[in-house]
Amino acid sequence: MSRLVYIVPLALFAFFAGLAGYMLTQDKDENVPSQMIEQPLPDFALPPALDGMPGASRGDFIGGEPRLLNIWASWCLPCIAEAPQLEALSERGVEIIGVAIRDRPEAVEDFLSRYGNPYTRIGADDISELMLEIGASGVPETYVIDAQGNIRYQHIGDVRASDVPLLLEKLEDARL
Amino acid sequence: MRWLAAIVAIIGVLTLPSVAAPLSAQQSMPPAPYAYTQLDDPALEEEASALMETLRCLKCQSQSIADSDAPMAGDMRHQVRSRLLAGESPTEIRSWLVRRYGDYVSYQPEMSASTWPLFAIPIGLLAIVAIVLLRRLGSRRSDSGAGRETR
Secondary structure, eight states: OHHHHHHHHHHHHHHHHHHHHHHHHSOOOOOOOOSOTTSBOOOOEEOBSSTTSOOEEGGGGSSSSOEEEEEEOTTOHHHHHHHHHHHHHHHTTOOEEEEEESOOHHHHHHHHHHHOOOEEEEEEETTOHHHHHTTOOSSSEEEEEOTTSBEEEEEESOOOGGGHHHHHHHHHHTTO | OHHHHHHHHHHHHHHHHHHHHHHHHHTTSOOOTTTSOOOSSHHHHHHHHHHHTTBBOSSSTTSBTTTOOOHHHHHHHHHHHHHHHTTOOHHHHHHHHHHHHOGGGBOSOOOOTTTHHHHHHHHHHHHHHHHHHHHHHHHHHHHHHHHHTOO
């Protein structure tokens, strides 16, 4: 009994120290997933982000094939990294509707001329309204929206080449 | 002390360009109307700041949106203030955000299927302590009282 008095606290300490040491070696997932998956896309209507291209609204996602909603900004560096992958997706016939966060028309135009324009429409969201409505916590994020206007899948962060097959698969699933 | 100043200067020079570039780009847009502007009604503004102090900034996750200077926190403050102004209650605004980001966005503890042990365990421990204390005190009282109470 008297020995237990020493062993139990020591064992507890060793357990928590071990747990802390183990947790330090684990990667921390700082992404905040949206709770809006499998929910209808909220109603919105955003003005065009630049001259010569249409803006974006909920109605643009209804009917036809599933589409991608890409939340991005010209000031966002990972958005440059994902540009080739979006280009590849649009070449495969995927319609990508963009929403530019807190962006200026000149900056958007400059970005598109440098890194390509995979978008059919780009809406301007100057106060992150749509971003907050769909539960996005940063740029870039990419959502699969089915033809009935439901959010089916969320990709957080830049789209890497290795993410393209999964996105195509999710777009295929969204046809059902 | 001179080496300390040198280190500070070096750190300053190293971090300055990397921090300044994205900041200046993001700040090229004016902030949302109610990001930095208080509401005219002091009572409503008090409700707004109480709410903003208990909502998590999603860009800088250990800060509340009241404390954070991130552009997204400003946009969240704008939502809080403009929704209060439109007549929504703080509870409605909090649950509007929780429906989008989950409990993580709220700093206000909520009892739910996964969090109830956090509330139940301390109460359970206090109950055990109370039982042990009562037993010990009770047995001591009856021991000492045994002699006196035999009249």
